[in-house]
Amino acid sequence: AQRVTQPEKLLSVFKGAPVELKCNYSYSGSPELFWYVQYSRQRLQLLLRHISRESIKGFTADLNKGETSFHLKKPFAQEEDSAMYYCALRLSGGYNKLIFGAGTRLAVHP
Amino acid sequence: GAGVSQSPSNKVTEKGKDVELRCDPISGHTALYWYRQSLGQGLEFLIYFQGNSAPDKSGLPSDRFSAERTGGSVSTLTIQRTQQEDSAVYLCASSFGLDQPQHFGDGTRLSIL
Numbered sequence: 205a206q207r208v209t210q211p212e213k214l215l216s217v218f219k220g221a222p223v224e225l226k227c228n229y230s231y232s233g234s235p236e237l238f239w240y241v242q243y244s245r246q247r248l249q250l251l252l253r254h255i256s257r258e259s260i261k262g263f264t265a266d267l268n269k270g271e272t273s274f275h276l277k278k279p280f281a282q283e284e285d286s287a288m289y290y291c292a293l294r295l296s297g298g299y300n301k302l303i304f305g306a307g308t309r310l311a312v313h314p
Numbered sequence: 315g316a317g318v319s320q321s322p323s324n325k326v327t328e329k330g331k332d333v334e335l336r337c338d339p340i341s342g343h344t345a346l347y348w349y350r351q352s353l354g355q356g357l358e359f360l361i362y363f364q365g366n367s368a369p370d371k372s373g374l375p376s377d378r379f380s381a382e383r384t385g386g387s388v389s390t391l392t393i394q395r396t397q398q399e400d401s402a403v404y405l406c407a408s409s410f411g412l413d414q415p416q417h418f419g420d421g422t423r424l425s426i427l
Contacts, residue, residue: 208356210356213354238415240418247317247318247418247419247420247421248357248405248418249417249418250415250416250417253415290356290357292357300345300347300362300364300409300412300413300416301347301359301362301370301372301373302347302349302357302359302416303359304349304356304357304358305356306354306355306356307356
């Protein structure tokens with residue numbers, strides 16, 4: 205069965221420290237992976253998708269098919285990065301429904 | 315509109331009552347999705363509509379749940395004979411097409427007493 209696992213419910217770091225939010229997936233097909241973010245009192249929004257291979261707000265994520273991972277990284281965390289982060293998997297074959305992980309709350313302290 | 319609009323933002327009702335949740339997608343978006351987020355859990359897919367195709371209902375948890383999309387735009391998610399385990403935030407999203415990112419609404423927080 206398809207599954208997305210985010211092992212950490214909470215990640216707490218100090219400003220300026222590196223951040224890595226872990227995401228592992230289980231899917232036998234060709235995956236498309238996303239990171240969504242939800243800031244306090246805001247709606248869920250797309251942060252980045254693996255096919256774009258871009259950096260958004262200093263965040264990057266590389267799809268590692270061998271390790272079935274799509275970890276989100278940022279070299280220097282900022283306080284405004286504090287939010288809830290969700291990793292999501294889109295199945296191939298024309299199905300656009302997303303399978304989400306349980307989310308990781310990132311808290312960046314001054 | 316500026317984004318996906320959902321109403322009501324909050325709904326409190328008694329166990330056994332029926333509820334209707336509404337979603338207005340972004341104008342021009344052909345795909346519309348419903349998700350449920352229970353406390354401490356990720357988003358759970360419920361149903362999606364794409365154009366005039368038959369909806370994918372594979373995520374609906376029971377036959378008490380149903381959804382319609384009229385005129386290819388507004389959607390209503392109906393939960394009949396609500397149970398306490400139905401308490402959750404119900405999120406709607408829309409996208410321009412199957413290959414495009416999904417844009418989410420603010421959700422409806424449903425509380426069953």
